[in-house]
Amino acid sequence: MMSELLDRLVRDFGVTDITERPPAITTLKVSKENGERLIRELRDREGxxxxxxxxxxxxxxxxxxxLIYMLHNYDSKQNLGVHIDIKRDHAEMTSIHTLWAQAWTYQRELREMYGIHFPGSPRxxxxxxxxxxxxxxxxxxxFDTAKYSAERFGHREGRVSLVPRDHMKVQLYPNRGGDES
Amino acid sequence: MIAEWFGRAGNFSLTLLIVTVYGLLVGAFIERTIAKVQGRIGIPYRQPFINILKTLVKRTAVSHGIMFYLGPVFRIAGGIGTLAFIPVIYGSETFANFSYAGDLFLVIYFMFFGQLGMALGAGESGHPYSAIGIARGLSQMTAYEVPFALAVISIVIQYDTLSITEIVAAQQGGWQHWTLFTNWVATLAAMLAFLGMTGYSPFDIFLAPQEIPIGPPTEFHSAYLSLLQTNRALFGATKLVLFMNLFFGGATGWIELMIKTLAIYMVAVVVGVAFPRFRVDQSIRFFFKIPTLIGIISIIYVQMMFTS
Amino acid sequence: MKKTPSTLSTLENAGLSAEDQLLFSNARPRPYEPYPIKAIEDFANWARANSLWILAFGTGCCSIELRPLMTARFDASRFGVAGRPTPRQSSVFIIGGYVSVKTLKRIVRSYEQMQGPKFIIALGSCPANGGMYFDSYNTINQFDLYLPVDLYVTGCMPRPEALLGAILELQDDIKAGKCDGANRYIEHFDEYKANQKKVIKDWNMPDYNW
Structure with missing residues (x-):
């Protein structure tokens, strides 16, 4: 049943890179132009x-x-991940808040965290x-988070960072100079 | 005349002190008992006193207006006023307070007075949770006042008097003369109303420590709060003394008073630890159904039994 | 931090709109003197130390350590500790772990609404030096830049025993009259405010939340 559906999607929407991840996740890739149309089709026709x-x-x-849109089919217990690539320098995607009302919260977060624009999405x-x-x-x-943090929030003198692996070597094998062999 | 009034006022101050301290100790005792049930040690007995002292010596306080000042004052005036007209120890001149022929009516009025003053004060604080707490508290109070008033009317008919002293006097001479046994229907209605009065669960929705921080006193702090804490102990103990006088034969000594009031209080505590909280609409419906019905039955019962 | 006398007698409240400015007080907070007689002040401090009401505001993951304090195993109520759901009535603010900028705004607001004397215990490594979030874009690294801290408890996370120990130590400090964070905050008000406004960019509340 799933393979039938995938064949149809390849024919109608030109999906590529179909990967099956057992037990119940399938991912596929679709172009930005066909994305919203494909998701609408999956919701309305394919369950x-x-x-x-x-x-x-x-x-x-x-x-x-x-962008990864993860959809779920309650009847066949299948998950379908729709991957859509958009350009970093022109980060814009069709809003799907008309399909699922909760989508606009995700889109608000994506706008804030990645700067992706979704025209027409509320708030x-x-x-x-x-x-x-x-x-x-x-x-x-x-975005250099360490640099931003140091500039904005400062740095407390005396703070040391220890790599756990090296630190534990010295702790556990002190007379071998931290050599575990 | 003047000297006599001063003497009575002095005696009343003594009563006030004893009852307040007793109320605070009872609160701590109940807290400790609940803690023991939960396997904890619990607060020390001095904790309520320290809490009042600490809120009193806070260095800062902000005001929200004149009614905000007056709210706690009205509240504690309600508590003191209620106690002022209740004879605490039967047969004692010193602890008879200002009781007179019609004191029962005045006491019932004063019990309402403090809550209304508090509602005005908390309303001016402007905190939305205060407003919610007041709305819930007042509606629930209106509901439990109905069975309580019916029970009081019932015993007023039974003893044919409005004086608490005379009601206590009529119950002397052995446990079988208590209202609890002569008019158990009215006592049942009043005890159900008492559950609502103490504010333990299932009727603690107006305080609701988890959802609306603590209801009406949300904005009260520093010295305002210490007044409210004092009143909480005083008013709680006063209500216990009133119930003891009306339904459980009064007390002729402080030891008897402590045993009886503690037993009455334990009713509310045991019900409180056993039942979950009612929503406000559920609690109002509850009071308007069974307790009110029992109250009405108690009046009919009294009419049939004690009037000819 | 050095003390700078301010020339302004009122606060600007520049973050508020014109009509909102009418709704909020713009008075500057003033430091408060202890009682003139030392014995009274000591007695008051004893009462304050034995009745610590904690503001029930979990600011981060270490707040999960606050809950066991009230259970049978630790039972902090025997030391006079109680939870209080409103800042108006509480006297101890326990900063539970990392403080994001968004939370810091609420912490400042709650702290200023508490009535003095008030105390801050900072729990965990994150308020002290950033902890494991030292390079995060959204959590502050030194909490004492923004509010006066009376006691730090280190660890990631500290055990409830450590917190209980901190509470006992705070009691000793209060009895000795050493915890004067509320006054320190007001004496260095302008520095603290400048630090807060450096990280809280959308300052849409009054400069002091009375």
Whole structure:
């Protein structure tokens, strides 16, 4: 049944990179233009009536954000992850808040954390977690969080960081100079 | 005449002191008992006194207006006023307070007075939780006043008097003369109302320590709060003394008073630890159904039994 | 931190809109003197130390350590400790773990609404030096820049025993008259405010929450 559906999706929407992850997760990739149409089709025709979450990954080397829409089918107990790549320098995606009302909260968070724009999504520009944020969106990988923290919040003198592995070597084998062999 | 009034006022101050201290100790005793049930040690007996002292010596206080000042004052005036007209020890000139022929009516009025003053004061603090707490508290109070008033009317008919002293006098001469045994229907209605009065669960929705921080006194702090804490102990003990006088034969000595009031208080505590909390609509419905019905039955019962 | 006398007698409340400014007080807080007679002050301090009411505001993950304090195993109520759900009535603020900027705003607001004398126990490594969140974009690294701290409890997370020990130590300090955080806050009010406004960018509340 799942393979039938996937064949149809390849034909109608040109989905690629289909990966089956047992027991019940299938992911596929679709272009930005076909994305909203595909998700609507899956919800209305194919029984994927539940939106688990919307997530995002920053693939800075490829210059893309990968949006992951995880859908769930209550009848067949199948999860379907729809991957959509959008360009980092033009981060914009069709809003799906008309399909699931809860989507606008995810989109608000994505706008705040990654700076992705969703035209038409309600209350998009409102602060979600960060209040009065004035720098680059913090989950972008080119955002230097250590530098920002040191500048904004300062650094307490006397603070030391220990790598647990090295520290425990010295603690457990002191007379071998931290050599575990 | 003047000297006599001063003497009575002096005697009343003594009663006030004893009853307040007793109320605080009872509170600590109950806290410790509950703690023991839960396997804890619990607060020391001096804790309520330290709490009052600490709130009194706070260095700062803010005001929300004139009614905010007057709220706790009205509250404690209600507590003192209630006690002032109740004879605490039967047959004692010293602890008879200002009781007179019609004191029962005045006492019932004074019990209401403090709550209304508190409602005005807490309302001016402007805190939304205070307003919610007041709305719940006043509606619940209106509900439990009905069975209580019916029970009081019933015993007024039974003893044909409005004087608490005479009601106590009529119950002397052995336990079988107590209202509890001569008019158990009225006592039942009043004890159900008493559960609502003490504010233990299932009727603690107006304080609701978890949802609306602590209801009406949310904004009260420093010296205002110490007045409220004092009143809580005083008013609680006063209500116990009133119930003891009306339904359990009064007391001829302090030891008898302590044993009886503690027993009455334990009713509310035992019910409180055993039952979960009612919502306000449920508690109002509860009071308007069975306790009110019992109150009405008690009046009919009294009419049939004691009037010919 | 050095003491700077302020020339302004009232607060600006610049974060509020014009009509909101009418609703809030703009008075500056004043430091409070102890009682002139030492014996009375000592007695008052004894009462304060033996009746510590904790503000029930869990600011981070270490607040989970507050709950066992009231259970049968630790039973803090025997030391006069009680939870209090409103800042108006509580005297101890336990900063439970990391403080994000969003929480800091609420902490400042709650702390200023508490009535003095008031005390702060900072729990865990995060308020002291950032702890494991030292490089986070959203959590502050030194809590004492923003509010006066009376006692730090280190650990990640500290055990309830450590917290109980901190409470006992705080009691000793209060009895000795050493905990004067509320006055320190008011004497260095402008420095503390400047530090707070440096990290809280959307300051839409009065400068002092009376």
């Amino acid at each position: 994927f009536t539940h939106l688990n979450f919307i997530a995002c990954t920053d693939w800075i080397e490829d210059g893309i954000f990968r 998009l520009e409102e602060d979600f977690c960060l209040e009065g944020w004035d720098a680059m969106p913090p989950m972008r990988r080119d």
